[in-house]
Amino acid sequence: MDALFRPKSVAVIGASDRELTIGYRIIRNLREMRFRGCIYPVNPKGVEIQGLTTHRSILEVPGEVDLAHIVVKNTMVPQVLTDCARKGVKVCIINTAGFKEIGPVGASLEDELVRITRQTGIRVFGPNCQGIINADPEVNAYCNFTFTKPEPGFISIFSQSGGVGEAINNRLVELGEGLRMYASSGNVCDIQCTEILTYWKDDPGTKVIVCHLETISDPDLFIKVVRKVSSKKPILAMITGQTDAGARAVACHTGGIAKDRGREARVLRKSGMLPCSSFEELCQAARSFVHLPLPHGNRVGIITNTGGPGVIAADELVNRGCEISELTEKTKADLRGTLLPEAIVSNPIDMLATANAQHFAATLSAMLSDPNVDSLLVNFITPFFVNCEAVAHRIAEVWRKSEKPIMCVVMTEKTHWAPTLKIFRDAGLPIFEFPEIAATALAKLTAYGLQGKP
């Protein structure tokens, strides 16, 4: 796995100088992102590519090769893979498509690849795959043809589909989140999801794992391995191809055949993965795990300055297994002493739109001190008659010191209130646009926080 994610040298077999080819883009990504190792373009014509010395065959490359990309025509891949094994290459990423997913002809080509790996010990990632990224600044291995250029961060992404992986990565970049490692595996003829998850379990830079799956080939092994990983790190997973039509599409896509449709979903639950039903849910939950502590119970306090969103948050939390805290009499008395007389001192606390920074700070503190509250969801709509920047500063202050997670929803017009939003961003506090999104993410934090507890 180190050869795949921390290669000291990368060969690109099928390298090209034509801009719109994968053989060009992989080399360009590696160079643009300042890969710390050697790059060996391989092309039978042997001309210089992107200013790098090019070799006619992998066998002619002078140094050791940890990782080789194979982007040649599908029918040529078995021979190239055999050459790689002879050269002593440790692992190949086969980006080329046209294997199991296109029917019997491709399937027999893919069987040939599997046979070569068994005979020679060389490992294969793919075929029909996007590749990997290790954004660790000591490695900078952007071994793929992605269009996203994520900054280093704490989220690692495993995706069977390159398109789905790309979309997850792109959305996380939009949300301001960085990436640790990325692996988009395509047909999975050799290196399995389970090996990669196990590798990430022991990677100190990975705080949370995001996973997209279409098929699980060995459920028992999967459950056994993934349970170990998920007991150490949260794994958020989206499994697709769960309808007949979806399963047929999967068969054409990465060649898997899901005979029993509900099976994947059951395996997911047993493995301790946290199931997600959309890109947005997956990405928003992932950033919550990066920035927030885990709650020790499922009782949530809701604070809002406008009633409707508090109701929506309560509905969503209860539907996802949380409880709305019964506040202690002390908390209620404290709040009655602080808030406006018309405010609703019953969870959800509706402080009313006129609530100012002092009201927010006092309410957050009172709720956090309540032993019946395990986590908070704050819904802040930015009224024009309140000093919203002061509110943001006070929320950020409380947030920084809190050992209980605080999910913060900010409903606003983003141009006029940009300075307010910047205060949250500068404090490193993730904000959510809608209460139901924050509630869904909080329910996942809670489920993971309570996993394995009585």
Add this chain to the structure above:
Amino acid sequence: MDALFRPKSVAVIGASDRELTIGYRIIRNLREMRFRGCIYPVNPKGVEIQGLTTHRSILEVPGEVDLAHIVVKNTMVPQVLTDCARKGVKVCIINTAGFKEIGPVGASLEDELVRITRQTGIRVFGPNCQGIINADPEVNAYCNFTFTKPEPGFISIFSQSGGVGEAINNRLVELGEGLRMYASSGNVCDIQCTEILTYWKDDPGTKVIVCHLETISDPDLFIKVVRKVSSKKPILAMITGQTDAGARAVACHTGGIAKDRGREARVLRKSGMLPCSSFEELCQAARSFVHLPLPHGNRVGIITNTGGPGVIAADELVNRGCEISELTEKTKADLRGTLLPEAIVSNPIDMLATANAQHFAATLSAMLSDPNVDSLLVNFITPFFVNCEAVAHRIAEVWRKSEKPIMCVVMTEKTHWAPTLKIFRDAGLPIFEFPEIAATALAKLTAYGLQGKP
């Protein structure tokens, strides 16, 4: 209703020159958005407000008053309302809070308001409400204290909660959609949702209605009235307070009591409203109804240039009552003749990432000509090795001429591909970021298209 939505004159009782008050903001909104009628500030001090002549009491206003905002203290509201009735004001928007939602004292104040409306015939919108907007350029009635300034458009929004209404409005503005009319009703002591929906049924500028509800006070009447509206125009609805905790929060918020939790959801279905479970679903479906024709059946063709998202779209569509079309042999033969040999010619059609503008155009046309296809979902991820702007132009061309709805998902990095995104925007073609969002919206178009059909 014309007095509420097309007032020739608006009084603001409790007008103010202090910037951070509601009595200031309403007048400022009216003026900034160029209200076409007269504005009469009312304040007992009688000094000039925002450069406008101010009257000490509504009774001193010289001209006729169609609509009066009441923003004075809750205990003073009954007297002010009585004065308005004496003056001959047709309708009052009571923005003031502190009624049914705060308990018995407020409830008896609210009963008093109801009594006055019955005795005098004056109508009341609210209390505890945000107000209304009519963005019709011939009216420009921004009678509320919102922070969103929507452009004129085709979507009308009814929301019990001001915060929820504001968030819907704001999200639609972000998505580039305009507003027709807006009404945020708060406690609903007099003018009901049903009256407003009926008014919008006959408003030629309203194409689609978006609705947020917490309580339905008279289900039989509601079903009877709303069925008439929904048979003429689609109504997308989010109903909240559907858990015990949520229902308790509703009681504190707008004073409703939902005794039977599932009831509202059942009423919604019977009324022909299209239920939505999140802000995003509501807003994305609304823009789809504005820009797309209705499908005549539930059979969807899916076209993608990367497999994974096609699978996700298929799952979501099937889960929401659509079918994935069985293509005719003619369509399949046409496609085999056009697409790359490795492409998957089976719905979802996976054209592969290398598909170019010609492939997109030919596939869209072939699918649209297939009698088994009622609507299309196109998933376009922008590969660096394809001329994406050409693809966008060709999709937009086909889209403009199509009588079947085409939902278009564009998965991309928004900076580098801004020119491609601009082509879609300039063509007036709504694009979606994720396949599951487009699929959900398409399922709603389909459900509405088939409503009342065998």
